[in-house]
Amino acid sequence: MTTHNEDTRWLDDEEQRTWRAYLHATMLLEDHLDRQLQRDAKMPHVYYGLLVQLSQAPRRRMRMTELARNAKITRSRLSHAVARLEQHGWVRREDCPSDKRGQNAILTDAGFEVLEQSAPGHVAAVRQAIFDRLTDEQQKSLGEIMRIIAEGLQPNEAGADLPWLR
Amino acid sequence: MTTHNEDTRWLDDEEQRTWRAYLHATMLLEDHLDRQLQRDAKMPHVYYGLLVQLSQAPRRRMRMTELARNAKITRSRLSHAVARLEQHGWVRREDCPSDKRGQNAILTDAGFEVLEQSAPGHVAAVRQAIFDRLTDEQQKSLGEIMRIIAEGLQPNEAGADLPWLR
DNA sequence: ACCCTATTCTTGAAACTTCAACAAACATCA
DNA sequence: TGATGTTTGTTGAAGTTTCAAGAATAGGGT
Numbered sequence: 271m272t273t274h275n276e277d278t279r280w281l282d283d284e285e286q287r288t289w290r291a292y293l294h295a296t297m298l299l300e301d302h303l304d305r306q307l308q309r310d311a312k313m314p315h316v317y318y319g320l321l322v323q324l325s326q327a328p329r330r331r332m333r334m335t336e337l338a339r340n341a342k343i344t345r346s347r348l349s350h351a352v353a354r355l356e357q358h359g360w361v362r363r364e365d366c367p368s369d370k371r372g373q374n375a376i377l378t379d380a381g382f383e384v385l386e387q388s389a390p391g392h393v394a395a396v397r398q399a400i401f402d403r404l405t406d407e408q409q410k411s412l413g414e415i416m417r418i419i420a421e422g423l424q425p426n427e428a429g430a431d432l433p434w435l436r
Numbered sequence: 437m438t439t440h441n442e443d444t445r446w447l448d449d450e451e452q453r454t455w456r457a458y459l460h461a462t463m464l465l466e467d468h469l470d471r472q473l474q475r476d477a478k479m480p481h482v483y484y485g486l487l488v489q490l491s492q493a494p495r496r497r498m499r500m501t502e503l504a505r506n507a508k509i510t511r512s513r514l515s516h517a518v519a520r521l522e523q524h525g526w527v528r529r530e531d532c533p534s535d536k537r538g539q540n541a542i543l544t545d546a547g548f549e550v551l552e553q554s555a556p557g558h559v560a561a562v563r564q565a566i567f568d569r570l571t572d573e574q575q576k577s578l579g580e581i582m583r584i585i586a587e588g589l590q591p592n593e594a595g596a597d598l599p600w601l602r
Numbered sequence: 603a604c605c606c607t608a609t610t611c612t613t614g615a616a617a618c619t620t621c622a623a624c625a626a627a628c629a630t631c632a
Numbered sequence: 633t634g635a636t637g638t639t640t641g642t643t644g645a646a647g648t649t650t651c652a653a654g655a656a657t658a659g660g661g662t
Protein backbone atom coordinates (compact mmCIF):
# COMPACT_ATOMS: atom_id res chain seq x y z
CA MET A 271 0.00 0.00 0.00
CA THR A 272 2.98 2.24 0.53
CA THR A 273 4.99 0.52 -2.14
CA HIS A 274 6.36 2.57 -4.95
CA ASN A 275 4.44 1.23 -7.91
CA GLU A 276 3.79 2.48 -11.39
CA ASP A 277 0.04 2.14 -11.49
CA THR A 278 -0.98 4.62 -8.85
CA ARG A 279 -4.03 6.61 -9.81
CA TRP A 280 -2.69 10.11 -9.30
CA LEU A 281 -4.98 13.08 -9.00
CA ASP A 282 -5.76 14.73 -12.29
CA ASP A 283 -5.50 18.45 -12.68
CA GLU A 284 -8.94 19.38 -11.46
CA GLU A 285 -8.77 16.95 -8.58
CA GLN A 286 -5.51 18.49 -7.48
CA ARG A 287 -6.98 21.97 -7.58
CA THR A 288 -9.95 20.78 -5.59
CA TRP A 289 -7.81 19.04 -3.02
CA ARG A 290 -5.56 22.00 -2.58
CA ALA A 291 -8.51 24.33 -2.26
CA TYR A 292 -9.92 22.03 0.38
CA LEU A 293 -6.69 22.06 2.34
CA HIS A 294 -6.32 25.79 2.13
CA ALA A 295 -9.89 26.59 3.04
CA THR A 296 -9.96 24.25 5.99
CA MET A 297 -6.63 25.46 7.36
CA LEU A 298 -7.51 29.10 6.97
CA LEU A 299 -10.89 28.68 8.56
CA GLU A 300 -9.62 26.65 11.48
CA ASP A 301 -6.92 29.23 12.11
CA HIS A 302 -9.41 32.03 11.82
CA LEU A 303 -11.83 30.53 14.31
CA ASP A 304 -9.07 29.56 16.67
CA ARG A 305 -7.83 33.10 16.85
CA GLN A 306 -11.33 34.49 17.08
CA LEU A 307 -12.16 32.30 20.04
CA GLN A 308 -8.80 32.56 21.68
CA ARG A 309 -9.35 36.27 21.72
CA ASP A 310 -13.03 36.35 22.71
CA ALA A 311 -13.43 33.23 24.80
CA LYS A 312 -9.89 32.47 25.91
CA MET A 313 -9.91 28.98 24.48
CA PRO A 314 -9.24 27.13 21.25
CA HIS A 315 -12.01 26.11 18.92
CA VAL A 316 -12.06 22.46 19.92
CA TYR A 317 -12.54 23.34 23.58
CA TYR A 318 -15.33 25.68 22.65
CA GLY A 319 -16.97 22.84 20.78
CA LEU A 320 -16.88 20.74 23.92
CA LEU A 321 -18.70 23.40 25.90
CA VAL A 322 -21.30 23.64 23.15
CA GLN A 323 -21.90 19.91 23.26
CA LEU A 324 -22.30 20.00 27.01
CA SER A 325 -24.63 22.97 26.87
CA GLN A 326 -26.97 20.98 24.66
CA ALA A 327 -26.86 17.77 26.64
CA PRO A 328 -29.71 16.84 29.01
CA ARG A 329 -28.47 18.13 32.34
CA ARG A 330 -25.51 19.95 30.82
CA ARG A 331 -23.47 16.87 31.48
CA MET A 332 -22.15 13.99 29.49
CA ARG A 333 -20.08 10.88 29.95
CA MET A 334 -16.50 11.38 28.87
CA THR A 335 -16.59 8.71 26.23
CA GLU A 336 -19.79 9.97 24.68
CA LEU A 337 -18.49 13.51 24.63
CA ALA A 338 -15.33 12.35 22.94
CA ARG A 339 -17.31 10.40 20.37
CA ASN A 340 -19.61 13.31 19.61
CA ALA A 341 -16.74 15.74 19.32
CA LYS A 342 -14.71 13.35 17.22
CA ILE A 343 -11.65 13.45 19.42
CA THR A 344 -9.81 10.79 21.37
CA ARG A 345 -10.55 10.11 25.00
CA SER A 346 -7.00 11.02 25.86
CA ARG A 347 -7.31 14.38 24.22
CA LEU A 348 -10.57 14.94 26.00
CA SER A 349 -9.03 14.09 29.36
CA HIS A 350 -6.38 16.75 28.91
CA ALA A 351 -8.88 19.23 27.57
CA VAL A 352 -11.32 18.78 30.41
CA ALA A 353 -8.48 19.05 32.89
CA ARG A 354 -7.73 22.47 31.55
CA LEU A 355 -11.35 23.55 31.24
CA GLU A 356 -11.70 22.51 34.87
CA GLN A 357 -8.81 24.75 35.87
CA HIS A 358 -10.62 27.64 34.28
CA GLY A 359 -13.76 26.75 36.15
CA TRP A 360 -15.83 26.19 33.05
CA VAL A 361 -16.33 22.48 33.53
CA ARG A 362 -16.27 20.16 36.50
CA ARG A 363 -16.18 16.40 36.82
CA GLU A 364 -18.42 14.14 38.78
CA ASP A 365 -18.37 10.40 39.27
CA CYS A 366 -20.92 8.50 37.29
CA PRO A 367 -23.35 6.85 39.72
CA SER A 368 -24.12 3.82 37.59
CA ASP A 369 -20.61 2.96 36.47
CA LYS A 370 -17.75 3.42 38.85
CA ARG A 371 -15.29 3.80 36.02
CA GLY A 372 -17.26 6.60 34.50
CA GLN A 373 -16.93 10.33 34.77
CA ASN A 374 -19.41 12.99 33.82
CA ALA A 375 -18.16 16.26 32.46
CA ILE A 376 -20.47 19.02 33.59
CA LEU A 377 -20.75 22.54 32.25
CA THR A 378 -20.60 25.04 35.10
CA ASP A 379 -22.52 28.30 35.24
CA ALA A 380 -19.31 30.14 34.53
CA GLY A 381 -18.82 27.96 31.51
CA PHE A 382 -22.31 28.63 30.31
CA GLU A 383 -21.76 32.35 30.66
CA VAL A 384 -18.61 32.32 28.61
CA LEU A 385 -20.55 30.46 25.96
CA GLU A 386 -23.39 32.94 26.00
CA GLN A 387 -21.05 35.83 25.65
CA SER A 388 -18.92 34.49 22.88
CA ALA A 389 -21.54 32.63 20.87
CA PRO A 390 -22.78 35.62 18.87
CA GLY A 391 -19.30 36.52 17.74
CA HIS A 392 -18.55 32.95 16.87
CA VAL A 393 -21.68 32.47 14.84
CA ALA A 394 -20.98 35.70 13.05
CA ALA A 395 -17.52 34.48 12.14
CA VAL A 396 -18.85 31.19 10.81
CA ARG A 397 -21.61 32.89 8.90
CA GLN A 398 -19.23 35.39 7.41
CA ALA A 399 -16.78 32.72 6.36
CA ILE A 400 -19.27 30.26 4.93
CA PHE A 401 -22.97 30.87 4.75
CA ASP A 402 -22.86 34.48 3.64
CA ARG A 403 -20.75 33.54 0.67
CA LEU A 404 -22.60 30.49 -0.62
CA THR A 405 -25.81 30.14 -2.58
CA ASP A 406 -28.55 27.92 -1.18
CA GLU A 407 -27.60 25.32 -3.72
CA GLN A 408 -24.01 25.37 -2.56
CA GLN A 409 -24.97 25.17 1.09
CA LYS A 410 -27.08 22.14 0.45
CA SER A 411 -24.31 20.63 -1.60
CA LEU A 412 -21.70 21.31 1.06
CA GLY A 413 -23.82 19.60 3.67
CA GLU A 414 -24.29 16.52 1.56
CA ILE A 415 -20.65 16.29 0.62
CA MET A 416 -19.41 16.65 4.17
CA ARG A 417 -21.81 14.04 5.41
CA ILE A 418 -20.57 11.64 2.77
CA ILE A 419 -16.95 12.22 3.68
CA ALA A 420 -17.57 11.92 7.39
CA GLU A 421 -19.54 8.75 6.91
CA GLY A 422 -16.72 7.18 4.97
CA LEU A 423 -14.23 7.84 7.74
CA GLN A 424 -16.42 6.80 10.59
CA PRO A 425 -15.91 3.27 11.82
CA ASN A 426 -19.55 2.50 11.08
CA GLU A 427 -21.01 4.65 13.81
CA ALA A 428 -24.25 2.80 14.54
CA GLY A 429 -24.96 -0.83 13.88
CA ALA A 430 -21.30 -1.68 13.63
CA ASP A 431 -21.69 -4.59 15.93
CA LEU A 432 -25.00 -5.65 14.48
CA PRO A 433 -23.83 -7.58 11.46
CA TRP A 434 -27.33 -8.78 10.66
CA LEU A 435 -28.35 -5.22 9.93
CA ARG A 436 -25.79 -4.71 7.22
CA MET B 437 -18.93 42.08 18.18
CA THR B 438 -18.79 39.78 21.14
CA THR B 439 -21.56 41.57 22.93
CA HIS B 440 -24.49 39.57 24.10
CA ASN B 441 -27.31 40.96 22.00
CA GLU B 442 -30.75 39.76 21.08
CA ASP B 443 -30.55 40.12 17.36
CA THR B 444 -27.85 37.64 16.52
CA ARG B 445 -28.61 35.72 13.38
CA TRP B 446 -28.25 32.19 14.69
CA LEU B 447 -27.84 29.26 12.38
CA ASP B 448 -31.09 27.68 11.31
CA ASP B 449 -31.56 23.97 11.47
CA GLU B 450 -30.08 23.05 8.14
CA GLU B 451 -27.19 25.44 8.56
CA GLN B 452 -26.37 23.82 11.87
CA ARG B 453 -26.41 20.40 10.35
CA THR B 454 -24.17 21.56 7.56
CA TRP B 455 -21.75 23.25 9.91
CA ARG B 456 -21.55 20.24 12.16
CA ALA B 457 -21.03 17.94 9.20
CA TYR B 458 -18.23 20.22 8.05
CA LEU B 459 -16.54 20.10 11.42
CA HIS B 460 -16.83 16.37 11.72
CA ALA B 461 -15.66 15.61 8.21
CA THR B 462 -12.67 17.91 8.40
CA MET B 463 -11.60 16.63 11.80
CA LEU B 464 -11.96 13.00 10.85
CA LEU B 465 -10.10 13.45 7.61
CA GLU B 466 -7.28 15.41 9.13
CA ASP B 467 -6.89 12.78 11.82
CA HIS B 468 -7.01 10.03 9.28
CA LEU B 469 -4.33 11.53 7.08
CA ASP B 470 -2.18 12.43 10.03
CA ARG B 471 -2.14 8.86 11.21
CA GLN B 472 -1.67 7.52 7.72
CA LEU B 473 1.37 9.67 7.15
CA GLN B 474 2.75 9.34 10.62
CA ARG B 475 2.77 5.63 10.01
CA ASP B 476 4.04 5.60 6.43
CA ALA B 477 6.21 8.69 6.23
CA LYS B 478 7.05 9.37 9.84
CA MET B 479 5.69 12.88 9.78
CA PRO B 480 2.43 14.78 10.24
CA HIS B 481 0.32 15.89 7.32
CA VAL B 482 1.37 19.52 7.42
CA TYR B 483 5.05 18.58 7.21
CA TYR B 484 4.32 16.31 4.31
CA GLY B 485 2.62 19.22 2.59
CA LEU B 486 5.78 21.28 2.96
CA LEU B 487 7.85 18.61 1.25
CA VAL B 488 5.29 18.47 -1.57
CA GLN B 489 5.50 22.20 -2.08
CA LEU B 490 9.27 22.07 -2.19
CA SER B 491 9.27 19.16 -4.60
CA GLN B 492 7.26 21.21 -7.05
CA ALA B 493 9.27 24.38 -6.72
CA PRO B 494 11.86 25.33 -9.38
CA ARG B 495 15.06 23.96 -7.92
CA ARG B 496 13.30 22.13 -5.12
CA ARG B 497 13.85 25.15 -2.97
CA MET B 498 11.82 28.05 -1.73
CA ARG B 499 12.17 31.11 0.43
CA MET B 500 10.82 30.55 3.90
CA THR B 501 8.22 33.26 3.66
CA GLU B 502 6.90 32.09 0.34
CA LEU B 503 6.70 28.53 1.55
CA ALA B 504 4.81 29.65 4.60
CA ARG B 505 2.43 31.68 2.47
CA ASN B 506 1.79 28.82 0.07
CA ALA B 507 1.25 26.34 2.85
CA LYS B 508 -0.96 28.77 4.76
CA ILE B 509 0.99 28.55 7.98
CA THR B 510 2.84 31.15 10.02
CA ARG B 511 6.53 31.78 9.56
CA SER B 512 7.10 30.76 13.14
CA ARG B 513 5.44 27.43 12.64
CA LEU B 514 7.47 26.93 9.51
CA SER B 515 10.69 27.69 11.33
CA HIS B 516 10.00 24.99 13.88
CA ALA B 517 8.82 22.57 11.23
CA VAL B 518 11.86 23.03 9.03
CA ALA B 519 14.10 22.66 12.04
CA ARG B 520 12.65 19.23 12.60
CA LEU B 521 12.62 18.24 8.96
CA GLU B 522 16.26 19.24 8.90
CA GLN B 523 16.99 16.93 11.82
CA HIS B 524 15.53 14.10 9.82
CA GLY B 525 17.66 15.05 6.85
CA TRP B 526 14.72 15.68 4.57
CA VAL B 527 15.29 19.39 4.18
CA ARG B 528 18.27 21.67 4.50
CA ARG B 529 18.63 25.42 4.69
CA GLU B 530 20.80 27.68 2.63
CA ASP B 531 21.34 31.41 2.77
CA CYS B 532 19.58 33.39 0.12
CA PRO B 533 22.17 35.06 -2.10
CA SER B 534 20.15 38.15 -2.98
CA ASP B 535 18.80 38.95 0.47
CA LYS B 536 21.03 38.42 3.45
CA ARG B 537 18.05 38.03 5.74
CA GLY B 538 16.60 35.28 3.64
CA GLN B 539 16.77 31.54 3.92
CA ASN B 540 15.96 28.93 1.34
CA ALA B 541 14.43 25.66 2.40
CA ILE B 542 15.71 22.92 0.13
CA LEU B 543 14.34 19.43 -0.34
CA THR B 544 17.14 16.89 -0.01
CA ASP B 545 17.38 13.67 -1.98
CA ALA B 546 16.43 11.75 1.14
CA GLY B 547 13.39 14.00 1.45
CA PHE B 548 12.45 13.39 -2.14
CA GLU B 549 12.70 9.67 -1.62
CA VAL B 550 10.41 9.66 1.37
CA LEU B 551 7.97 11.59 -0.73
CA GLU B 552 8.19 9.17 -3.62
CA GLN B 553 7.63 6.23 -1.36
CA SER B 554 4.71 7.58 0.60
CA ALA B 555 2.94 9.50 -2.14
CA PRO B 556 1.00 6.56 -3.58
CA GLY B 557 -0.40 5.61 -0.21
CA HIS B 558 -1.27 9.17 0.53
CA VAL B 559 -3.05 9.74 -2.75
CA ALA B 560 -4.94 6.53 -2.22
CA ALA B 561 -6.09 7.70 1.17
CA VAL B 562 -7.27 11.03 -0.20
CA ARG B 563 -8.99 9.39 -3.13
CA GLN B 564 -10.69 6.90 -0.92
CA ALA B 565 -11.89 9.53 1.50
CA ILE B 566 -13.08 12.05 -1.06
CA PHE B 567 -12.98 11.48 -4.78
CA ASP B 568 -14.14 7.90 -4.81
CA ARG B 569 -17.23 8.89 -2.92
CA LEU B 570 -18.35 11.96 -4.81
CA THR B 571 -20.05 12.39 -8.15
CA ASP B 572 -18.40 14.62 -10.73
CA GLU B 573 -20.99 17.24 -9.95
CA GLN B 574 -20.11 17.13 -6.29
CA GLN B 575 -16.39 17.28 -6.94
CA LYS B 576 -16.82 20.36 -9.03
CA SER B 577 -19.06 21.86 -6.43
CA LEU B 578 -16.63 21.08 -3.63
CA GLY B 579 -13.84 22.79 -5.49
CA GLU B 580 -15.85 25.92 -6.10
CA ILE B 581 -17.07 26.09 -2.54
CA MET B 582 -13.64 25.67 -1.03
CA ARG B 583 -12.17 28.30 -3.30
CA ILE B 584 -14.87 30.71 -2.22
CA ILE B 585 -14.26 30.06 1.44
CA ALA B 586 -10.50 30.33 1.13
CA GLU B 587 -10.79 33.53 -0.83
CA GLY B 588 -12.92 35.08 1.86
CA LEU B 589 -10.38 34.36 4.55
CA GLN B 590 -7.34 35.38 2.60
CA PRO B 591 -6.14 38.90 3.24
CA ASN B 592 -6.55 39.74 -0.41
CA GLU B 593 -3.75 37.57 -1.71
CA ALA B 594 -2.77 39.44 -4.87
CA GLY B 595 -3.41 43.06 -5.62
CA ALA B 596 -3.96 43.88 -2.00
CA ASP B 597 -1.62 46.80 -2.18
CA LEU B 598 -2.79 47.88 -5.59
CA PRO B 599 -5.86 49.86 -4.66
CA TRP B 600 -6.40 51.02 -8.23
CA LEU B 601 -7.07 47.48 -9.28
CA ARG B 602 -9.94 46.97 -6.92
C1' DA C 603 -17.10 -17.59 42.66
C1' DC C 604 -13.62 -17.23 39.30
C1' DC C 605 -11.25 -16.20 35.10
C1' DC C 606 -10.75 -13.74 31.08
C1' DT C 607 -11.48 -10.04 28.13
C1' DA C 608 -13.24 -5.44 27.13
C1' DT C 609 -14.22 -0.79 28.45
C1' DT C 610 -13.38 3.61 30.82
C1' DC C 611 -10.49 7.13 31.91
C1' DT C 612 -6.02 8.95 33.19
C1' DT C 613 -1.09 9.83 32.95
C1' DG C 614 3.67 11.37 31.37
C1' DA C 615 6.68 12.23 27.84
C1' DA C 616 7.55 13.66 23.31
C1' DA C 617 6.00 16.19 19.43
C1' DC C 618 3.74 20.03 17.66
C1' DT C 619 1.65 24.92 17.63
C1' DT C 620 1.00 29.59 19.18
C1' DC C 621 2.37 33.93 20.76
C1' DA C 622 5.21 37.72 21.82
C1' DA C 623 9.65 39.41 21.54
C1' DC C 624 13.79 39.99 19.09
C1' DA C 625 18.03 40.78 15.90
C1' DA C 626 19.47 41.53 11.42
C1' DA C 627 18.90 43.30 6.94
C1' DC C 628 16.35 46.06 3.79
C1' DA C 629 13.81 50.35 2.04
C1' DT C 630 12.41 54.93 1.89
C1' DC C 631 13.05 59.50 2.33
C1' DA C 632 14.91 63.66 3.56
C1' DT D 633 24.19 59.82 5.48
C1' DG D 634 21.14 58.95 8.96
C1' DA D 635 16.59 58.32 10.74
C1' DT D 636 12.66 55.66 10.60
C1' DG D 637 9.88 52.07 9.70
C1' DT D 638 9.27 47.39 7.45
C1' DT D 639 10.37 42.66 6.32
C1' DT D 640 12.67 38.26 7.27
C1' DG D 641 13.41 34.62 10.02
C1' DT D 642 14.29 32.75 14.68
C1' DT D 643 13.65 31.82 19.58
C1' DG D 644 11.67 30.30 24.21
C1' DA D 645 7.88 29.56 26.89
C1' DA D 646 3.34 28.15 27.43
C1' DG D 647 -0.37 25.59 25.60
C1' DT D 648 -2.11 21.60 23.01
C1' DT D 649 -2.05 16.90 20.93
C1' DT D 650 -0.43 12.25 20.28
C1' DC D 651 1.05 7.90 21.74
C1' DA D 652 1.88 4.08 24.62
C1' DA D 653 1.07 2.36 28.96
C1' DG D 654 -1.52 1.48 32.97
C1' DA D 655 -5.15 1.20 37.00
C1' DA D 656 -9.83 0.33 37.92
C1' DT D 657 -14.22 -1.49 36.91
C1' DA D 658 -17.52 -4.03 34.10
C1' DG D 659 -19.39 -8.04 31.61
C1' DG D 660 -19.71 -12.38 30.33
C1' DG D 661 -19.05 -17.43 30.46
C1' DT D 662 -17.91 -21.61 33.09
